[in-house]
Structure formats: structure tokens, C-alpha cells
Amino acid sequence: MHTNRKAFALATLLTALALLLRLPTHVAAAAQQVRRVRAVVVVFDGLRPDYVTAARMPNLHAFGASGVVSTAHHSLFPTVTRVNASALITGANPGTHGVLDNIIYLPAVDSARALNTGDATDMMRADRALSGQLLMVPTLPYLLRAQGKRVVVASAGSSGSAYLLGGAGRAIILQNELVLPQQYEAMVRTMFGPPPVDASPNLAANARAVDALLRIGIDSIDTDVGFLWLSDPDHTAHGAGVGSAMADSSIRAADREFGRLLQGLHERGLDGQVDVFVVSDHGFSTHAGRDAPIGTVLAPFKDRIVVAGGAVYVRRGGDTTRSDVVRALQAAAPIGAIFTKARRDGAASEPGTLPYDSIGWSSARSGDVLFSADWSHTMNAASMAGRTEQGGTAGHGTSSPYDIVATLIARGPHVRAAAGTNVASSNADIAPTLLHLLGMPSAPSMTGRALTELLRDGPAIANMRVVRDSLVAVTTLPAPSSLRYRVTAYRTRVGRTLYFDSTQTQRSRD
Secondary structure: OOOOHHHHHHHHHHHHHHHHHOOOHHHHHHHHOOOOOOEEEEEEOOOOHHHOOOOOOHHHHHHHHOOEEEOOEEOOOOEOHHHHHHHHHHOOOHHHHOOOOOEEOOOOOOOOOOEEOOOHHHHHHHHHHOOOOOOOOOOHHHHHHOOOOOEEEEEOOOHHHHHHHOOOOOOEEEEOOOEEOHHHHHHHHHHHOOOOOOOOOOHHHHHHHHHHHHHHHHOOOOOOEEEEEEOOOHHHHHHHOOOOHHHHHHHHHHHHHHHHHHHHHHHOOOOOOOEEEEEOOOOOEEEOOOOOHHHHHHHHHOOOEEEEOOEEEEOOOHHHHHHHHHHHHHHOOOEEEEEEOEOOOOOEOOOOOEEHHHHOOOOOOOOOEEEEEOEEEEEOOOOOEEEEOOOOOEEOEOOOHHHHEEOEEEEOOOEOOOEEEOOOEEHHHHHHHHHHHOOOOOOOOOOOOOOHHHEOOOOOHHHOOEEEEEEEEEEEOOOOOOOEEEEEEEEEEEOOEEEEEEEEEEEEOO
């Protein structure tokens, strides 16, 4: 039970009075003085860094101009939402936190089908079956709770994403379909009414999430760390396309909601007290649009494998099936990088593949093969670079730099002012950084690092040691194909922390 029970009871009463008397909620908040919030993390789903311009996102652009803007922030691979939501709250890579893709296969939970991490029902079922170990390592809410501190997640994203971002239910979660603990459902319903209808752009849902963080997370609960998840531009760009008028509209609208958040913090007298970090879970690419080319490649093996996102789990045929799958993927032009488990000597299990350890994907839950669609720098009709060989209009998930390079912008009392950084970072670094700001050490399970170079009292950005390297794997397929397949993984190391930058795949015949 939280230690500040009287303050919480008073907060709830004053919020109710504000509703009844039609007073602005922040007026009630001013009277109660329940404002422990130290940090807010805002996630723009699918926000490419090149979207952030003065014309398109005036609020975020101005925010960055007075804070720190990174040009080297990374999404964790696979570059999908729930892998990165889990990284944000655990400070760990997917092999460590255990959510390996948007679709995951956990035979201990369901051997017949893969689970949708976007569905809280699937995630809660998995968490029960795994005795609370869906996320395999301690989460930020768990670590802070032990110190009497509280995390609130307000989300316009999916229920499953909110559940994972909330540390598998260990934070207070305020999402359209999911409110945890249930004691807050009545407050949400009284303040905001029924959930808004899903739409593109997702205007009402994003606005509701901002209101929930401000009016419940800050005004009514003595929150220490708040997370705000805005579902655009991802929600709109998947169907409308990168650089489209509709996607552009969703970005502008999401920026207005960010402006409302900043205004809400200002009205509550929090300008000089709260460190605000803005990130995206991944980048975004135009898709080639052909009909399910990857599904066609794997179709001959459908009776021997289970496919979960980009992972292949061999159910029949053992190493022979794994080798057959890898050879088929290497021969298929739509396929880019391919990864397999490492042998005892550290090399990948199959020739011409990269080891899981090189991308932080090694886990007891890992499949036998992981692959990515291939990519290019091709520009689309809107002059936006980055195309991947996937079906549909636009999306993410690959090892393309357009999917991996993500947004990181920060400002606050402890953050450097008017600075830029090209030092590599990732979504796994956010939780260690928050712990550092709260005077707590990183957990041993955290593979990310505290981004102290962003802070006023941290090391100079120019003095950070950054080392880049690459791994290469090559093989020649058996005759009659005799195709030479070569894949290169590019990486960056900052201290002991390794970042996966991108891959490049080449096919040729001698």
C-alpha cells in the first residue's frame, strides 16, 4: 500500500469537487499540492526523426531547440512496438526481457498458436501461465514501488502495449480498454466517459491519454514517473503511407497534444521540476506492396514450423528443417538479414547467418531462425527515403536504418540546454536514465545504460568514446542455385553497451 494515503484520498476528493463545481482540475491540484512527478516519458509511436520540423511539429521542435536532440537513438530489433515498449520499462534488450516480437510463440502458454502482444487478454493470460514472468526481468514500476514511488502509464495505443509498458500491470495503467488497478475505472469513467472510437488520425484517443496523465496521473495521484503513449503517426501512417497528407495531419495533431501536455505541466507549476523525455518506439518505411512475398517463401514448410513475426520455430525435422528454411530465405530476394542461435564457439548455427548475440536476441524463448525483410534507400512519391520489401503500404520491423533510427529529445532541470548528441542510445537506456535521476542504481538485468551525457552534471558529449564495427557472414548456396549470399551487420559500442545499427544484404553469382 502506498505510504501517502491521506494525500491520495484528498486528491480524489478534490478532483471530484472540481468535476462537480466545474472548476479547472489544475486548480484543485494546486490546492492539494500532490505533485511528486519527477519525470515524464512521451512516446510518439512511429515518429521518424526527420518528421520533427518547425513547420510540422512546432511544439516538439521548439522543445528540442532548448534541450537535447539525438541523431543516433535506436529502436531495439525487431523494430516493433511491443519489443520496444518492453525495453522502455525494463531497460533491457528483447532477449533479456522476453518479448521477442509483436507476435510471440510461447508453447508453455499455447502450443497451437502464436500470441498477439497487442491484446492485453493474451498478455494477461500468458503472464498467469508464466507465473508473472511474461517480462522476465524486474521492471521500472517494480523497482520504484520498493522505494515508495509510483509509475502511471496513460496510453492511446493498444491494450497489450499499455500492459507491457506498464511493466505487465505493475504500474497504474490508463488506456481505453484497460484500466489497472480496477479501482481507477470509476474515476476514468466519471472524468472521461466511454472510450472514443478508434480513428485515423487517432485524435480523440490521443487527447484522452494526455488528459488522463494530467488529470489523474498528476492531479489525483502522487506519481513519480509518468509515461504518455501517443498512437500517431504510426496509427495513421500504416495505411496512409510515409509522407502522405493524412500521415502529416496525424503528426501535426500529435504535436498539438504534446503542446497541451507542456501547457498542462506549466499550469501546474512543474516547468522547472520535471524532466521530459520524448522517444519513438521505432522509425518507419514505405513498403514495396507486393502480396505476402515472405509468406510465399515459407509456405513449403508450413507443416514443420510456426512463424511468429519474423521468427521461425521448428516443430518437426530439427536441424534439417532449420537448414532448409535458412537456404530458402537466403535464396529469396525479398529477404534481408537472417539470424540463428550461436554455437558454443560463438558462430551462428547456419552458414551465412548472424548470431542472436549480435542483436541481443538470445533467449530461452528465441525461435530457431529470425529474419528481416530487405530494404533500400529508395524514395517514395512524397520524397521520403526508405523502402522495405514487405506487403502493405508502410510500416516497420526490419533491420533497415529507417526502421531502427528513432527519436530522442529531452528537456528539463537536469538536462543539458540547447545541445545535440550523436552518441548512440536506445530505448533500453531510458529506464536506467530515469533510475539515475531518481538517485537509484540500474538493475543488474538492465542491458541499457544511463544516458548521463545528456545531463547537466554528466560527462561532456564530445568526450564519450564511441566505437563502430561490423560482422559479416557469407555462404554460397548449393547447385543448381550457386547463389552467393552475404550479410553485414553494423554496430556501435558506447562503453560496454552495444547498439545494433542496421544490416546490408547482397546476392550475386560468380
